[in-house]
Amino acid sequence: MGASAALDCDAELMLRVKDGDGESFALLLGKHRASVTHFLYRMVQDRAVSEELAQEAFLRVYRSRETYEPTARFTTWLFRIATHLALNWLRDQKNERGQERLDETASDARTFEVADRAPSVEQRMLSEAKLDEVRRAVAALPDKQRAAVLMHKYEEMEYSQIAKVLSCSESAVKSLLFRAYETLRVRLAHMA
Amino acid sequence: MDCPIKMRQNWEWLLDYAAGRLDRERAALVARHLDGCPDCARFVEGQRMVWNALSQWEAEPLSADFDRRLYRAIDRARPVSWLDRVFAPLQPLWRPAVPLAAACVLIVAGLLLHAPQAVMRSVDSRPRAEKVEVEQVERTLDDIEMLRELPLTPQQEASPSKSM
Numbered sequence: 350m351g352a353s354a355a356l357d358c359d360a361e362l363m364l365r366v367k368d369g370d371g372e373s374f375a376l377l378l379g380k381h382r383a384s385v386t387h388f389l390y391r392m393v394q395d396r397a398v399s400e401e402l403a404q405e406a407f408l409r410v411y412r413s414r415e416t417y418e419p420t421a422r423f424t425t426w427l428f429r430i431a432t433h434l435a436l437n438w439l440r441d442q443k444n445e446r447g448q449e450r451l452d453e454t455a456s457d458a459r460t461f462e463v464a465d466r467a468p469s470v471e472q473r474m475l476s477e478a479k480l481d482e483v484r485r486a487v488a489a490l491p492d493k494q495r496a497a498v499l500m501h502k503y504e505e506m507e508y509s510q511i512a513k514v515l516s517c518s519e520s521a522v523k524s525l526l527f528r529a530y531e532t533l534r535v536r537l538a539h540m541a
Numbered sequence: 542m543d544c545p546i547k548m549r550q551n552w553e554w555l556l557d558y559a560a561g562r563l564d565r566e567r568a569a570l571v572a573r574h575l576d577g578c579p580d581c582a583r584f585v586e587g588q589r590m591v592w593n594a595l596s597q598w599e600a601e602p603l604s605a606d607f608d609r610r611l612y613r614a615i616d617r618a619r620p621v622s623w624l625d626r627v628f629a630p631l632q633p634l635w636r637p638a639v640p641l642a643a644a645c646v647l648i649v650a651g652l653l654l655h656a657p658q659a660v661m662r663s664v665d666s667r668p669r670a671e672k673v674e675v676e677q678v679e680r681t682l683d684d685i686e687m688l689r690e691l692p693l694t695p696q697q698e699a700s701p702s703k704s705m
Contacts, residue, residue, distance in 0.1 A: 382608075383603060386607075390600065476597070479597060480598060483594050483595060483597060484598065502592070502595050503595075527552060530591055533595075534588065534590070540590065540594050
């Protein structure tokens with residue numbers, strides 16, 4: 350019910366954008382800016398790159414406004430664009446530098462992401478180390494599995510929607526998720 | 542309920558159960574199954590651990606200028622009219638002249654605003670000077686007359702008697 354209401358609302362806003370309403374685009378941007386950027390950040394594990402890719406995704410949405418047809422959920426379309434951009438970026442990076450880049454960005458992000466929430470230095474270091482392991486475990490997943498996990502865990506997408514975003518069947522998504530979580534269970538088993 | 546792991550069916554129920562996303566009816570079914578199936582119980586336990594570990598990874602705040610950069614990119618991506626395309630190569634020529642032209646306009650405007658007053662002042666200044674001169678002359682004449690009417694000082698009065 351809530352999802353269908355959200356569908357109508359976003360699609361309606363996008364149709365207004367199609368009619369030249371800039372305010373509606375600003376509303377859509379405000380609503381989905383954070384989730385798209387966070388998804389991309391967890392995909393590429395580089396803050397600057399994730400923002401660049403998110404901007405490109407919204408730019409593509411804006412450019413495609415005239416041909417937009419509400420055949421699917423707006424978020425499905427938006428995340429399909431974002432996922433496509435992220436997978437392309439990851440592929441290019443692998444071609445250029447291999448896995449080296451991911452390790453570098455993971456360590457860069459680690460220093461950036463240390464929050465002063467932990468009361469003591471020890472606790473902070475511990476949570477930092479745990480977080481680093483989580484990041485590395487996610488980064489080590491194959492790209493499609495990673496995208497599926499991130500959409501399932503953080504975006505709370507249904508299997509059918511993830512399938513549409515990744516352009517595959519629902520059973521393929523379940524299979525991707527099963528394998529991905531199995532890998533994560535093994536890699537993060539010591540954190541239990 | 543058949544074992545999702547053994548039957549390789551509905552195993553996502555275990556995933557959603559661990560995440561707390563399963564509806565109440567199915568959750569009750571899974572809970573009953575877990576009581577008698579150690580494999581599935583282990584799976585759910587492991588999945589909960591993964592879920593909690595992933596939850597620690599919080600999202601980064603976005604840059605404050607995210608929207609500004611996006612709208613700038615949108616502006617850059619806007620189609621350009623043929624008129625702009627024609628005049629675009631000339632832009633480097635006339636662009637530096639804009640501040641100069643603006644400065645000239647300001648100077649001219651300033652002159653126009655101040656010129657009438659200057660003219661008025663020059664017109665007013667002559668009669669005023671004449672008026673001042675006439676007053677001064679009159680005052681001087683009055684002073685001379687007053688001096689004439691003044692009684693002579695005692696010295697002046699005494700001197701004629703001495704001479705007499």
